[in-house]
Amino acid sequence: MSLLRVEGLEVRVGARVLLREVALALEAGELLGVVGPNGSGKSTLVKAIAQLLPHRGAVWLDGDSLARLSARQRARRLAYLGQDDGVRWPTSVADLVALGRHPWQSGGWGGASAARDREAVERALDAAEVEALRERRLDTLSGGERARARLARALAVEAPLLLADEPIAAADPRHQLRIMELLRAHCTRGAGVVLVLHDLTLASRFCDRLLLLHQGQVLAQGRPEQVLDAAKLRTAYGIEVLGGSHQGERYLIPWRCVETD
Numbered sequence: 001m002s003l004l005r006v007e008g009l010e011v012r013v014g015a016r017v018l019l020r021e022v023a024l025a026l027e028a029g030e031l032l033g034v035v036g037p038n039g040s041g042k043s044t045l046v047k048a049i050a051q052l053l054p055h056r057g058a059v060w061l062d063g064d065s066l067a068r069l070s071a072r073q074r075a076r077r078l079a080y081l082g083q084d085d086g087v088r089w090p091t092s093v094a095d096l097v098a099l100g101r102h103p104w105q106s107g108g109w110g111g112a113s114a115a116r117d118r119e120a121v122e123r124a125l126d127a128a129e130v131e132a133l134r135e136r137r138l139d140t141l142s143g144g145e146r147a148r149a150r151l152a153r154a155l156a157v158e159a160p161l162l163l164a165d166e167p168i169a170a171a172d173p174r175h176q177l178r179i180m181e182l183l184r185a186h187c188t189r190g191a192g193v194v195l196v197l198h199d200l201t202l203a204s205r206f207c208d209r210l211l212l213l214h215q216g217q218v219l220a221q222g223r224p225e226q227v228l229d230a231a232k233l234r235t236a237y238g239i240e241v242l243g244g245s246h247q248g249e250r251y252l253i254p255w256r257c258v259e260t261d
């Protein structure tokens with residue numbers, strides 16, 4: 001049984017269809033990259049999977065309909081990292097990351113699970129390389145530091161499924177690579193990850209499979225080399241890419257804009 005299965009997913013706002021007939025399956029241990037141009041529906045897709053948007057269609061997690069689970073059950077079984085954390089109050093990095101353990105609290109903080117929660121928070125601070133920032137207030141962090149703190153919060157949930165919407169967008173090149181490595185390691189430990197990203201080389205190198213969205217529909221889905229071919233990239237993005245390989249791994253550099261049909 002797949003960790004995540006999505007069938008016939010459709011999102012509408014009024015008369016406008018934002019997503020149409022999206023189907024996908026994700027196995028435990030797999031990293032699925034969601035790529036596509038601005039406005040193609042990537043964030044809408046991960047929000048709908050996380051049950052944060054009204055939608056049609058079905059989403060199953062380990063065979064359970066996500067729509068039928070309680071909010072707390074869902075929050076334990078999937079971690080959602082959106083583009084905005086919504087945190088507008090002064091809080092420390094450590095407190096933000098500890099919020100990732102909130103779904104596991106019953107009857108208040110502390111108690112029998114406190115040691116496990118502390119360990120999960122420490123692991124997440126370490127993995128996202130923000131332990132040195134633990135006492136810093138979020139509103140004093142740089143964009144890339146804040147992005148890593150937010151990733152740590154999502155990791156601290158230790159949920160079987162992680163949905164991450166552009167976690168590397170604000171990171172410098174080294175931290176982009178570090179985050180991709182840590183997401184891969186997260187998968188190696190058995191989690192499934194759905195990752196929205198724009199970098200085609202990182203998508204190709206680190207993801208097991210890719211889903212390419214175009215105008216709210218799946219244009220292609222499969223292994224990176226099947227999805228990121230010249231014709232599909234031209235159709236989806238209206239670009240020509242410069243491609244090659246280095247040490248057996250593929251790179252793709254967006255090279256020039258082209259006319260699409």
Ligand SMILES: Nc1ncnc2c1ncn2[C@@H]1O[C@H](COP(=O)(O)OP(=O)(O)OP(=O)(O)O)[C@@H](O)[C@H]1O
Pocket residue numbers: 013016018036037038039040041042043044045
């Ligand atoms: N509430 C809404 N009402 C109307 N249109 C919306 C609404 N929410 C999203 N959209 C539109 O749906 C489309 C898909 O948005 P979405 O945020 O999923 O795109 P995306 O692929 O994540 O883009 P980006 O790469 O820019 O983050 C966009 O054209 C957006 O303007």
